[in-house]
Amino acid sequence: MRRSKHAGGRRGYHHGNLTEALVQAALDLIREYGPAGFSFAEVTRAVGVSPAAPYRHFRDRDALMADIARRGFERFAEKLSDAWNDGQPDTLSAFKAVGQAYLAFAKTEPAYYAAMFEARLPPDANRELAQASDQAFAILRRASEALIAELPQEKRPPALMMSLHIWAMSHGIASLFGRGDDARRKVPMPPEDLLEAAILVYLDGLGIGDDREV
Amino acid sequence: MRRSKHAGGRRGYHHGNLTEALVQAALDLIREYGPAGFSFAEVTRAVGVSPAAPYRHFRDRDALMADIARRGFERFAEKLSDAWNDGQPDTLSAFKAVGQAYLAFAKTEPAYYAAMFEARLPPDANRELAQASDQAFAILRRASEALIAELPQEKRPPALMMSLHIWAMSHGIASLFGRGDDARRKVPMPPEDLLEAAILVYLDGLGIGDDREV
DNA sequence: TGTACATCAGTGAACGCGCGTTCACTGATGTAC
DNA sequence: TGTACATCAGTGAACGCGCGTTCACTGATGTAC
Numbered sequence: 001m002r003r004s005k006h007a008g009g010r011r012g013y014h015h016g017n018l019t020e021a022l023v024q025a026a027l028d029l030i031r032e033y034g035p036a037g038f039s040f041a042e043v044t045r046a047v048g049v050s051p052a053a054p055y056r057h058f059r060d061r062d063a064l065m066a067d068i069a070r071r072g073f074e075r076f077a078e079k080l081s082d083a084w085n086d087g088q089p090d091t092l093s094a095f096k097a098v099g100q101a102y103l104a105f106a107k108t109e110p111a112y113y114a115a116m117f118e119a120r121l122p123p124d125a126n127r128e129l130a131q132a133s134d135q136a137f138a139i140l141r142r143a144s145e146a147l148i149a150e151l152p153q154e155k156r157p158p159a160l161m162m163s164l165h166i167w168a169m170s171h172g173i174a175s176l177f178g179r180g181d182d183a184r185r186k187v188p189m190p191p192e193d194l195l196e197a198a199i200l201v202y203l204d205g206l207g208i209g210d211d212r213e214v
Numbered sequence: 215m216r217r218s219k220h221a222g223g224r225r226g227y228h229h230g231n232l233t234e235a236l237v238q239a240a241l242d243l244i245r246e247y248g249p250a251g252f253s254f255a256e257v258t259r260a261v262g263v264s265p266a267a268p269y270r271h272f273r274d275r276d277a278l279m280a281d282i283a284r285r286g287f288e289r290f291a292e293k294l295s296d297a298w299n300d301g302q303p304d305t306l307s308a309f310k311a312v313g314q315a316y317l318a319f320a321k322t323e324p325a326y327y328a329a330m331f332e333a334r335l336p337p338d339a340n341r342e343l344a345q346a347s348d349q350a351f352a353i354l355r356r357a358s359e360a361l362i363a364e365l366p367q368e369k370r371p372p373a374l375m376m377s378l379h380i381w382a383m384s385h386g387i388a389s390l391f392g393r394g395d396d397a398r399r400k401v402p403m404p405p406e407d408l409l410e411a412a413i414l415v416y417l418d419g420l421g422i423g424d425d426r427e428v
Numbered sequence: 429t430g431t432a433c434a435t436c437a438g439t440g441a442a443c444g445c446g447c448g449t450t451c452a453c454t455g456a457t458g459t460a461c
Numbered sequence: 462t463g464t465a466c467a468t469c470a471g472t473g474a475a476c477g478c479g480c481g482t483t484c485a486c487t488g489a490t491g492t493a494c
Contacts, residue, residue, distance in 0.1 A: 003404050003492085015437075015438070016388070018437075018438080034249070034250070034334045035248030035250075036249075036251070037250070039321070039480060039481080040480080040481065040482090041479065041480060041481075042479090042480095048494075049436065049438065049439085050439050050440060050441095051439095051480090051481080052438075052439070052440080052482080052483080052484085053437075053442085054440050055440080055481095056436080056437055056438070057437090057482090060481080061481075074347050084284045100490075117389075117390075118332060120248045120276070120395070120396070120397045122397060123397070123399050123400075140348070140488085145235070150284055155414075160401075160402070161403070161408065161411060164387075164401060165383070165408070165411070165415070167386070167390065168383055168386030168387040168390055168408070168412070169379070169382055169386055169412075170386070170393070171386040171389070171390055172381070172382030172383055172384070172385040172386030172389075173378075173382040173386075174389075175264075175331075175383065175385070175386075175389065176331075176385055177382070178377070182334070182336045183335065183336060183337070185337050186337075187374075187378060188336070189374075191265045192438095194375065194378055194379070194382070196381045197375060197379070198382070198416075199240055199418055200382075200419075201371075201416055201419035202412075202415055202416055202419055203417075204419035204420075205414075205415035205416055205417070205418035205419030205420075206415055206418075208402065216481075229471070230470080232470075243444085251446080252449065253447060254442095254449090255444075255446065255447060256445080256446090256473070261468095263471065263472085263476095264471065264472050264473060265447095265448080265449085265473085266449080266450080266471075266473080266474095267471050267472080268469075269448095269449075270469080270470055270471070273471090274448080274449085275448075283453090328442075
């Protein structure tokens with residue numbers, strides 16, 4: 001029986017889809033032990049292949065790590081993009097939803113988040129990684145631009161600055177108070193509320209009003 | 215010749231001050247290879263003692279790591295406190311100086327900073343660590359309270375929230391754009407300016423005015 | 429359709445290495461009297 | 462002041478272990494004709 005190699009490619013030669021299986025196993029280990037706490041050898045044991053098998057798919061351990069970070073940024077960009085939803089139902093709500101999506105990703109995907117931001121990978125380690133990272137940031141920038149466009153010409157802040165501020169604030173809250181692991185610092189309020197409040201104050205400072213009840 | 219054990223304690227038994235030497239060597243390694251990239255064995259080689267020597271000073275590798283983080287938080291608190299300078303010459307300037315001191319610490323002491331925030335140590339790993347961390351945060355809180363006190367009663371935000379916002383923003387900017395190692399993301403403006411602008415916008419949102427020229 | 433060959437994912441044994449930790453010890457320093 | 466003893470920081474050899482990586486290989490799948 002012959003199978004087209006395009007027909008889903010479910011079953012491959014021996015394992016079927018070792019690349020994916022290695023990535024998933026590595027994510028499990030990263031989730032538990034951190035980005036530095038997984039070994040190529042342990043990954044192969046988890047998947048049930050020989051220790052030499054991964055070398056058909058990744059040049060070395062670092063290449064696997066970088067690939068995981070790239071995949072993480074791609075998923076991240078999707079989540080942020082979904083939350084932005086082209087600025088619907090209104091620009092301000094969509095903007096805040098992007099912030100919340102940022103936190104949600106850090107909490108529900110701590111392994112990806114760690115690979116992306118805590119693995120000490122130079123952001124420009126390779127082209128695909130840099131590109132995926134840029135695409136995620138582009139969502140923040142797009143959302144900032146849309147909000148800025150609603151301000152009168154003379155009151156418009158630089159969009160790059162504004163999006164970097166939102167990124168830094170989201171990342172700061174996520175990595176200090178909103179992480180999904182033991183290194184989370186406990187504070188007496190949910191990180192979601194903390195970020196929402198920060199964004200409201202910040203936007204207020206930019207002259208972007210809202211109907212908040214304090 | 216007899217020496218009082220309180221007279222500085224410069225020269226000890228064999229090495230003199232092995233605890234300090236181990237910490238310094240570990241910091242060098244963390245600076246170069248990250249918090250996960252140093253080994254007890256390598257530290258002993260750097261110092262020139264036998265591999266068993268550190269066990270007289272630290273229970274194990276993790277204890278050394280935690281001690282470094284604690285020392286880091288203590289130095290950090292000092293730097294922030296110096297910058298705050300009891301709110302002199304004026305509250306707003308002192309407040310901004312604290313933010314700048316935060317960034318400066320992350321940049322000039324990347325090894326301490328990594329041990330404090332990127333070693334995946336649970337913040338309450340031990341009492342001394344938690345206490346040192348709390349003391350550093352207390353400076354941010356004190357500075358926030360002083361600024362808040364200048365606002366009319368009915369416009370005062372919660373001091374805890376405000377100080378967590380400033381912490382998150384400083385940490386976000388420091389760890390994304392202001393780090394002293396390869397993982398720094400390049401942006402076309404100095405992190406110091408980015409933080410200064412963020413603080414001004416944020417304070418503006420709280421109704422804390424200033425004479426900034428944009 | 430059948431056959432011979434090419435491809436290549438995964439094998440399994442082996443390598444040299446550095447790791448954390450232990451142990452009984454040594455010898456310099458501190459102290460009791 | 463001198464002596465005998467206690468303390469304890471640092472030694473050095475040894476341990477078992479898991480690591481990343483290599484290598485010639487095997488055998489399932491794909492393909493040319």
